[in-house]
Amino acid sequence: MGRLYNTSTPYYAEAVSALKSVFGLTSFRQNQLEAINATLDGKDVFVLMPTGGGKSLCYQLPAVCKTGRTQGVTFVISPLVALIADQVASLREKHVNVDCMSSLRTVDDSRDVMRRLRSQQKPDICYITPEKLRESNAMQDILAQLYEDKQIARFVIDEAHVIQSWGRDFRDAYAELHMLRERYRDVPIMALTATANKTAIQDIRTRLGLRDPLCLMQSFNRPNLYYAVQPKPSTKKKVVQAIAGFIKSQHATHTGIVYGFSKLECEELAEQLRNDYGLSAKHYHAGMDSQERSTTQEEWQSGSCKIIVATIAFGMGIDKPDVRFVIHSTLPKSMDGYYQETGRAGRDGDPADCILYYAHRDAVSRHQLINSDRNDKGPARTPEEKKRQLEDLSAVAQYCRNEADCRRSLILAHFNERFDSHLCPKGCDNCSRGGTVFRQLYTLEAQQAIRLFGEMAASMDRIALGHFKDVYAGRNRAKVRESGHDQLSLFGVGKGVDGDRIISAMLGADIFAIAREASASGWTNDYLKVIKAQSSFCW
Numbered sequence: 001m002g003r004l005y006n007t008s009t010p011y012y013a014e015a016v017s018a019l020k021s022v023f024g025l026t027s028f029r030q031n032q033l034e035a036i037n038a039t040l041d042g043k044d045v046f047v048l049m050p051t052g053g054g055k056s057l058c059y060q061l062p063a064v065c066k067t068g069r070t071q072g073v074t075f076v077i078s079p080l081v082a083l084i085a086d087q088v089a090s091l092r093e094k095h096v097n098v099d100c101m102s103s104l105r106t107v108d109d110s111r112d113v114m115r116r117l118r119s120q121q122k123p124d125i126c127y128i129t130p131e132k133l134r135e136s137n138a139m140q141d142i143l144a145q146l147y148e149d150k151q152i153a154r155f156v157i158d159e160a161h162v163i164q165s166w167g168r169d170f171r172d173a174y175a176e177l178h179m180l181r182e183r184y185r186d187v188p189i190m191a192l193t194a195t196a197n198k199t200a201i202q203d204i205r206t207r208l209g210l211r212d213p214l215c216l217m218q219s220f221n222r223p224n225l226y227y228a229v230q231p232k233p234s235t236k237k238k239v240v241q242a243i244a245g246f247i248k249s250q251h252a253t254h255t256g257i258v259y260g261f262s263k264l265e266c267e268e269l270a271e272q273l274r275n276d277y278g279l280s281a282k283h284y285h286a287g288m289d290s291q292e293r294s295t296t297q298e299e300w301q302s303g304s305c306k307i308i309v310a311t312i313a314f315g316m317g318i319d320k321p322d323v324r325f326v327i328h329s330t331l332p333k334s335m336d337g338y339y340q341e342t343g344r345a346g347r348d349g350d351p352a353d354c355i356l357y358y359a360h361r362d363a364v365s366r367h368q369l370i371n372s373d374r375n376d377k378g379p380a381r382t383p384e385e386k387k388r389q390l391e392d393l394s395a396v397a398q399y400c401r402n403e404a405d406c407r408r409s410l411i412l413a414h415f416n417e418r419f420d421s422h423l424c425p426k427g428c429d430n431c432s433r434g435g436t437v438f439r440q441l442y443t444l445e446a447q448q449a450i451r452l453f454g455e456m457a458a459s460m461d462r463i464a465l466g467h468f469k470d471v472y473a474g475r476n477r478a479k480v481r482e483s484g485h486d487q488l489s490l491f492g493v494g495k496g497v498d499g500d501r502i503i504s505a506m507l508g509a510d511i512f513a514i515a516r517e518a519s520a521s522g523w524t525n526d527y528l529k530v531i532k533a534q535s536s537f538c539w
């Protein structure tokens with residue numbers, strides 16, 4: 001559907017008029033008009049737009065139009081009550097007739113909304129959480145009646161990626177949304193998300209039963225974001241020092257987000273940034289009560305607190321335009337997650353920094369955690385979940401270890417988008433370094449490391465990582481002498497090369513693996529294992 005064709009639809013005049021009079025905007029952004037025209041024409045639509053791209057307008061605007069093929073209420077299924085509250089407040093300021101059903105509403109409020117849905121003064125938009133939709137029988141009755149009266153204009157599934165069972169934001173009530181198509185066959189559906197690769201898109205389409213949808217996708221490139229990966233210092237104290245140093249030197253007066261892994265880590269990090277470095281930082285995680293969380297978020301949103309140190313519980317629906325930096329103190333769970341989290345920076349289009357601190361030890365602990373049966377989200381992981389989480393981890397670790405390729409190209413490749421790295425001059429650490437990247441084959445060194453491992457394994461059951469590195473590098477340590485490994489024919493075979501990097505890259509390529517074991521005294525030891533041999537090896 002071309003742009004010209006879009007302006008000649010029967011819906012265009014009303015859409016432009018509403019854009020100006022209701023939303024106070026002057027022009028459509030990429031794909032907005034296409035989405036609006038298609039849904040007003042009764043078609044299913046799938047919208048994939050980067051965070052901050054303007055997805056909300058794609059369904060809010062048609063909801064106030066009267067010329068569409070389908071009439072009545074636009075139901076918006078949205079996963080977060082806080083997000084719903086923000087959207088409702090902002091629409092009410094624009095005098096849009098909007099209601100919502102969520103756990104934040106009192107029983108009386110909900111009754112009121114349902115009464116209005118049954119009356120002649122129906123809202124144009126009704127936001128609802130998937131849980132409320134599933135659990136309320138009264139709501140089901142209302143929907144059935146509205147459907148019979150042809151008074152449902154469309155269903156909108158916001159943050160549609162939540163429907164994927166393996167997704168990190170998965171909610172089981174989302175999985176049941178397939179019933180919308182089954183029960184209300186003629187009602188058009190619009191699904192929107194900012195995070196989906198090809199498989200995920202197909203999955204969302206199938207799960208929602210979309211019928212020949214108009215798929216609107218656009219580049220995921222965020223040209224104003226600078227991406228960099230920094231080596232993570234070896235102690236907690238030095239990590240805080242590095243983060244504080246970066247903020248103080250580059251963003252002393254700016255707003256930002258620091259993502260940490262655990263609730264405790266976030267609390268400690270925020271406290272140290274505050275007490276030791278005088279920065280205006282507060283923590284945020286799912287373990288806080290909802291009042292405390294919304295107060296912290298409000299303080300950050302209003303600018304009275306500059307830095308939020310958070311787990312990934314902080315994010316979905318954040319619409320603060322002037323976030324100038326997003327720091328990851330440890331590696332994110334997946335490339336999808338990384339894109340989403342960094343996407344909260346620079347929504348106003350001005351430059352912003354995305355810095356990730358990477359240490360191989362973090363990847364090892366995460367690997368260990370996924371393989372263990374502990375799961376922070378409740379029931380133990382299924383084998384399929386484990387596999388997918390390990391794949392996600394491996395993709396992120398590979399991204400972090402890559403010191404040669406354009407980071408923007410790597411990120412966009414994850415969304416199956418080709419990006420010419422020449423268009424990223426100094427837009428990431430790897431492109432900023434300039435010069436020519438030499439790729440060198442290290443097949444021989446890797447093969448020798450595997451052979452050395454074999455020689456050592458003949459006289460030792462479990463080979464500690466540190467010990468292996470010493471023997472590979474030919475270090476004359478007491479432990480090496482005691483084990484007799486200084487007498488092996490391959491002792492010191494990695495002397496002339498950067499052994500740490502070769503071994504770490506072999507770990508990343510799943511040639512080696514680490515088994516972490518706790519000793520009786522509570523210390524943990526990392527032991528090396530060989531997983532597979534590789535025919536060629538380079539970085």
Ligand SMILES: Nc1ncnc2c1ncn2[C@@H]1O[C@H](COP(=O)(O)OP(=O)(O)OP(=O)(O)O)[C@@H](O)[C@H]1O
Pocket residue numbers: 025026027028029032049050051052053054055056057194317318319
């Ligand atoms: N056509 C437009 N012209 C100017 N500003 C717009 C337009 N459409 C949307 N915006 C603005 O862009 C910002 C982001 O829009 P919106 O919140 O809909 O993004 P989003 O795609 O839903 O992002 P997220 O995935 O993070 O929720 C808002 O401040 C909105 O007012």
